[in-house]
Amino acid sequence: MAETKKFGPYKGSKANGGRPIYVYKTKGKDGKWRTTSKNKARAEYEEKNGKLPRNVDVDHKNNKHADDRKSNLRPLKHGKNTAKENKRRAGKKK
Numbered sequence: 001m002a003e004t005k006k007f008g009p010y011k012g013s014k015a016n017g018g019r020p021i022y023v024y025k026t027k028g029k030d031g032k033w034r035t036t037s038k039n040k041a042r043a044e045y046e047e048k049n050g051k052l053p054r055n056v057d058v059d060h061k062n063n064k065h066a067d068d069r070k071s072n073l074r075p076l077k078h079g080k081n082t083a084k085e086n087k088r089r090a091g092k093k094k
Contacts, residue, residue: 003027009040045073057081
């Protein structure tokens with residue numbers, strides 16, 4: 001099995017709304033290290049419930065993205081999560 005190291009959580013960039021991320025460094029069979037990152041909410045949800053498919057997001061039920069309590073997270077298809085977020089944003093403009 002490949003060796004993996006987990007770092008963080010770190011404050012995310014402006015591109016992801018400043019949401020916290022974990023950084024993973026994985027050593028491949030060829031001995032080279034590969035760096036990836038994952039949203040903190042998704043990483044913690046997957047640790048508890050198992051890996052999710054790529055087309056499934058981890059949704060914050062109360063829309064407070066800083067609230068990463070396990071009871072506030074749920075899996076949601078990407079399209080439905082995007083629609084929910086667009087509806088929330090449209091309501092803010094009023």
